[in-house]
Amino acid sequence: MLFNDQQVEKLVGVETPFYYYDLALLERTLDAAKQAADKRKFHIHYALKANFNDRILSIIRSKGFGADCVSGNEVQKSIDVGFEASKITFAGVGKSDKEITSALKHQIFAFNVESIQELEVIDELAAKLGEKANVSLRINPNVDAHTHHYITTGLDENKFGVPNSELEQAASVLRSCAHVNLVGLHFHVGSQITDLNVFKSLCVKVNEWKNWFEERGTYIKVINVGGGLGVDYHAPDENPIPDFEAYFDVFDKFLDRNGQQEVHFELGRALVAQCGSLVSKVLYTKSGTKKHFLILDAGMTELMRPALYQAYHKIEKIGSDPSAKTINYDVVGPICESSDCFGKEVPLPESKRGDLIAIRTAGAYGEVMASRYNLREEIRYIYST
Numbered sequence: 001m002l003f004n005d006q007q008v009e010k011l012v013g014v015e016t017p018f019y020y021y022d023l024a025l026l027e028r029t030l031d032a033a034k035q036a037a038d039k040r041k042f043h044i045h046y047a048l049k050a051n052f053n054d055r056i057l058s059i060i061r062s063k064g065f066g067a068d069c070v071s072g073n074e075v076q077k078s079i080d081v082g083f084e085a086s087k088i089t090f091a092g093v094g095k096s097d098k099e100i101t102s103a104l105k106h107q108i109f110a111f112n113v114e115s116i117q118e119l120e121v122i123d124e125l126a127a128k129l130g131e132k133a134n135v136s137l138r139i140n141p142n143v144d145a146h147t148h149h150y151i152t153t154g155l156d157e158n159k160f161g162v163p164n165s166e167l168e169q170a171a172s173v174l175r176s177c178a179h180v181n182l183v184g185l186h187f188h189v190g191s192q193i194t195d196l197n198v199f200k201s202l203c204v205k206v207n208e209w210k211n212w213f214e215e216r217g218t219y220i221k222v223i224n225v226g227g228g229l230g231v232d233y234h235a236p237d238e239n240p241i242p243d244f245e246a247y248f249d250v251f252d253k254f255l256d257r258n259g260q261q262e263v264h265f266e267l268g269r270a271l272v273a274q275c276g277s278l279v280s281k282v283l284y285t286k287s288g289t290k291k292h293f294l295i296l297d298a299g300m301t302e303l304m305r306p307a308l309y310q311a312y313h314k315i316e317k318i319g320s321d322p323s324a325k326t327i328n329y330d331v332v333g334p335i336c337e338s339s340d341c342f343g344k345e346v347p348l349p350e351s352k353r354g355d356l357i358a359i360r361t362a363g364a365y366g367e368v369m370a371s372r373y374n375l376r377e378e379i380r381y382i383y384s385t
C-alpha cells in the first residue's frame with residue numbers, strides 16, 4: 001500500500017493526475033547502489049533518460065553519481081544540475097554535429113561511439129575545435145536479454161553498436177584518428193533484466209572482446225557494461241530496492257580486469273522506478289455486459305509504458321475500505337486510443353467516481369515520456385517530505 005491514512009488526507013484537494021515521488025525511498029535506493037558499487041570500486045553513471053526531474057537529478061548528483069546521456073540536451077542538463085563533466089558519458093546511435101560539438105566543448109568524460117562513420121565525424125569536429133575526444137566503442141555483444149523485444153538492444157539484429165564485422169576496421173580507423181582517444185569498450189544489452197544469468201553471459205562476451213583488443217595492442221582502460229537491471233513491478237512494497245549486491249557481484253566474479261581497469265555502469269530504471277507513482281482520480285465507472293471499466297483522469301499521455309510496450313504496472317486503490325467487495329476492472333485513460341489502457345481485469349476494491357488510484361513503479365520512463373497529445377495539461381508532480 002502506497003499511502004497510510006494520514007498521507008491520504010494530505011492528498012485530498014490536490015489536483016490529479018500527478019506523479020508522486022518518495023524521496024526517502026530514492027535516497028535509500030541510491031545509498032544501497034552506491035555502497036555496493038564502492039565496495040568493488042565500480043563507477044555508476046545514472047542514465048538521465050529514465051527520469052530527469054530536477055529534484056531527483058540533484059539528489060542523484062549529490063550522492064556522487066556520474067551521468068549517462070543520450071542527447072545534447074541531456075548533456076547540457078547534467079552540466080546545469082552540477083554533474084562533473086569528467087563523469088558524463090554521451091551515447092546514442094544518432095548524435096548530431098551540433099550535439100557532438102557542444103559535448104566536446106564541455107570536455108565530457110567519453111562518447112560512446114556506435115559506428116565507424118561517427119568515429120570519423122567526432123575526429124573531424126574535435127580537430128576543428130583543437131580538442132581530443134575520449135571515446136568508448138559500443139560493441140554489440142549478441143546476448144539475448146530475455147526481455148520485451150522493444151527493449152532488447154544487444155542482438156546483432158538491433159541498430160545499436162558497431163557491428164562485430166566492422167571492429168577490425170574500427171580499430172585501424174582509431175589508430176589513424178589524431179583527435180580521438182580510445183578509453184574503453186561499451187556494452188548494453190537491454191532493459192528490465194531480472195535474470196542475472198544474462199549479465200553473466202555479458203561478462204563472458206566482454207572478456208572476449210577485451211582480449212581481442214588487447215591482443216591487437218590496444219589497451220582498454222574502461223569497461224562500460226551499460227545498465228538494464230530490472231525492478232519488481234509486481235511487488236513494489238515487498239521489493240522496493242533492487243538487489244544491487246547480487247547484481248554487482250556477478251560482474252565482480254565474472255569480469256576479467258586488472259588493478260588499473262575501471263568498470264562503469266549506466267543504471268537508470270533500477271535507481272528511480274520504485275520511488276515514483278502516478279496518482280489519478282476515477283472520473284467514471286462503466287459496466288457493460290462483459291466488462292467493468294474504471295475511467296481515470298490519467299492516460300497514456302502521463303504514463304506511456306503500458307501503451308508502448310504492454311508494460312505491467314501494479315494498480316492500487318488509495319485509502320482502505322475493508323468492507324468493499326472486489327471487482328475485476330479494465331482500468332483505462334481518457335485518450336482517444338484503444339491502447340490507452342493501464343490494465344485489464346485488475347482486481348480492485350469496488351470504486352466510485354472521485355476515488356484515488358495509484359499506478360506504482362512509475363518513476364522510470366514515466367514522467368519523461370509524458371506528451372501533450374490531445375493538448376493534455378503539463379504533467380504535475382509532488383514530492384514526499
Ligand SMILES: *Cc1c(COP(=O)(O)O)cnc(C)c1O
Nearest residue numbers: 047188191227228266267268269
Ligand atoms: C537506456 C540505456 C541505459 C539505462 O537503461 P536502464 O534499463 O534504465 O538501466 C543505459 N545505457 C544505455 C546505452 C541506454 O540506452
